[in-house]
Amino acid sequence: MRIEDTDVARSGDEMVKAIFNSLKWLGLNWDDEVLFQSQRFGIYKEFAAKLVEQKTAYKCFCTPEKLQSAREHAVKEKRTYRYDRTCLRLPESEIRDREKHGQPYVIRLQIRDGSTEFTDSVYGSVKFDNRQLDDFILLRSDGLPTYHLAVVVDDKHMQITHVIRGDDHLSNTPKHILLFEAFGWDAPVFAHVPLILGPDKQRLSKRHGATSVEEKAGYLPEAVFNFLTLLGWSPGDDREIFSKEELIDAFDLSGISKKSAVFDERKLEWMNGQYLNAMTVEEFLCVAQPRMLGETDKSTMLKIAGVIKPRARKLTEIPAMTHYFFSDPIDYDKKGVNKYWRDPEVVRLFDQIVDRLAEIRVFTAASVEEVFRALAAELNIPAAQIIHPTRLALTGQTNSPGLFEIIEILGKETVVRRLQKAIAYLQTLASAVHAEVSAV
Numbered sequence: 001m002r003i004e005d006t007d008v009a010r011s012g013d014e015m016v017k018a019i020f021n022s023l024k025w026l027g028l029n030w031d032d033e034v035l036f037q038s039q040r041f042g043i044y045k046e047f048a049a050k051l052v053e054q055k056t057a058y059k060c061f062c063t064p065e066k067l068q069s070a071r072e073h074a075v076k077e078k079r080t081y082r083y084d085r086t087c088l089r090l091p092e093s094e095i096r097d098r099e100k101h102g103q104p105y106v107i108r109l110q111i112r113d114g115s116t117e118f119t120d121s122v123y124g125s126v127k128f129d130n131r132q133l134d135d136f137i138l139l140r141s142d143g144l145p146t147y148h149l150a151v152v153v154d155d156k157h158m159q160i161t162h163v164i165r166g167d168d169h170l171s172n173t174p175k176h177i178l179l180f181e182a183f184g185w186d187a188p189v190f191a192h193v194p195l196i197l198g199p200d201k202q203r204l205s206k207r208h209g210a211t212s213v214e215e216k217a218g219y220l221p222e223a224v225f226n227f228l229t230l231l232g233w234s235p236g237d238d239r240e241i242f243s244k245e246e247l248i249d250a251f252d253l254s255g256i257s258k259k260s261a262v263f264d265e266r267k268l269e270w271m272n273g274q275y276l277n278a279m280t281v282e283e284f285l286c287v288a289q290p291r292m293l294g295e296t297d298k299s300t301m302l303k304i305a306g307v308i309k310p311r312a313r314k315l316t317e318i319p320a321m322t323h324y325f326f327s328d329p330i331d332y333d334k335k336g337v338n339k340y341w342r343d344p345e346v347v348r349l350f351d352q353i354v355d356r357l358a359e360i361r362v363f364t365a366a367s368v369e370e371v372f373r374a375l376a377a378e379l380n381i382p383a384a385q386i387i388h389p390t391r392l393a394l395t396g397q398t399n400s401p402g403l404f405e406i407i408e409i410l411g412k413e414t415v416v417r418r419l420q421k422a423i424a425y426l427q428t429l430a431s432a433v434h435a436e437v438s439a440v
Contacts, residue, residue, distance in 0.1 A: 001030035002158065005038045006150050026221050027244060035158065037150050044145035047153050047183070048107045048138045056182040057138060059105040060087040061098050082134045083108070104141040109179060111135055116174035121191035121253040123167075128174040136175055148172065152179040160188050164253075167192040191253050194232050194260040204263050218316030220287070223272040231261040241274055273313040284309045291318035294326025303409050307401040321400075325409060328418055329396025332425070336398040340389040347426050349379075349386060350393065350419045363412045365404040372404070393422035 003019070005011035023030070037044075051057035060083070067083070074081035088110060090098075098105070111134070117127045138149040145153075155163065170192045180187040196204045226242055234257065235242075235250040242250070276284060285305040295301065308321045332341075340346070356371045357363075372390075376383040391403050394415060400406060407415050 001032075001034045002154055003034060003036045003038075004147070004150065005036060006041075006145055006147065008038070008144075011038065026225050028225075035154065037145075037154065040150075040154070041144060044149055044153055045139060045143060048145070048149060051109065051138070051182055052107060054182075055110075057107050057109050058088050058135075059095060059099075060108050060135075060137075061090075061103050061105045062087060080132070085110075085135060088135070106137045106141050107139040108135040108137055109175075109182065111178060112181075116177050118173065118177055118187070118190060120170075120173075121162075121189060122193060122256050122258060123170070126170070126173070130174070130178075133174060133178075138179075148175050148179060152176050152183070152185075155188055156180075156183070156185050162189045162191065162253075164191045164193060166195050168195060191256065193256050194258060196231055197260045197262045199262065199264070201262065218314030219268065219272045220275050220315075223268070223275040226275075227268045227271050231263065232257050232259075240271065269313045276312045276315075277310055279309070281306045281309060284312075287315060288312070288318050288322075291315055292326070293319050293323045296326070300325075300409060303405075307405045307409070311401060324395040324397070324400075325406075328414075328421060329394075331396060332392055332422075333397050336388075336392045340392055340398075341426060344430065346389050347423050347430075349389065350423050350426075353386070353390065354416050354419050357412055357416060360412070363408065365402070365408040368407045369404040390419070394418050 003011075003016055005016070048057065052059065062083075070084065071081045087105075087108075111130050113130060115127055115129050116133075117125065120126050136148060137146050139145055154160075173190055173192070177187050198204045222244070225244055226240075226247070229242070229247050229251070230240065233251070233255050235247075235255060276287075279287075281302055285301055288305055288308070289295075289301065292301075292304075304322060304325050308318070312318065312321065352375060353372075356375060357368070360367050360371060372386055373383050376386050387403050388398070391400055391406075392398060394403075394406060394410065410418075
């Protein structure tokens, strides 16, 4: 684990904490102590000085104003700006004199002639013409290292064998290889993976929503791990659900696609649902109960978990899926009211249901269903014409798990009370409509 925090303005304890928490949440642990680049500035300065000593790097005293002017001039001439190596040609006596007078300088790597070639594990053979590269800065005038120097020195120090990073870093790789060459070190294997895109096919960023896995708390870490692994990588078959151990065994750089993957949150929801549904009821209750808006005895809680588990996709859905198990509806879905409660006969239907339920001795989903279907047969109507209005009365909404399972969990007393409350609501609604018509 390495924290690349040389850019002080963009680094901070909270950012580091977020990285640690995210990785731990995903179940990703690291070896050895964490290396912080901000604690190694002296080391980078020493390595930059070694390159100056061996004449592969040099001190540049050009002011920011002079460099900016040169860039603007290059833009006007419609050519790519490259530093003109003014300071590379300075005699040693002048360099010592400038240093003696405290003139600030940066250290630049002297790019060799020719080309830089390497084999990327994703893109294959890659070649850069060194004439397209600038003598880039290794050490800034304030003594702080640039990204290029710090990562190369640390890759060597940490014995990094493979550098796997976004393909937006592909243009940095020849610079790093040239640095490895300058130090006389072997370069690691490079693999540049395509960036993840948002639904709009643009690079995934904060504008697409949540910016950390903690904000995705509606998902299980196992599901997120599985989902992220399959973004831009394939095991070679159509299988999509893997344990972490299976993914580790199957992973190979050859499976990485050159095509950017799209972060499809609907796919993540589906995958998370697969993980939730694969849990035992007891396991599901452990992750769902903290989000439920009430509590009752363990047996009833297990029943609630059992009926919502097959429908759950995200843990953030749990409150809306379970609130009616713990409290009576305070309102009813308006679309549902217009669709299922428009018929004045609904009141009489609820009265009949209340009477029939009172007669049930063993109050189970099966016995309730038998009563509902018998009533539907007597009235010569589809059972759905009884089920949907009743669901709205008991839950306040039009979607829920199986009605009969819900009724069994709620119990006879609660069901009767809620039906009577719905009757009162409908009667009040009818009176209001009647008064309005009379006024007209």
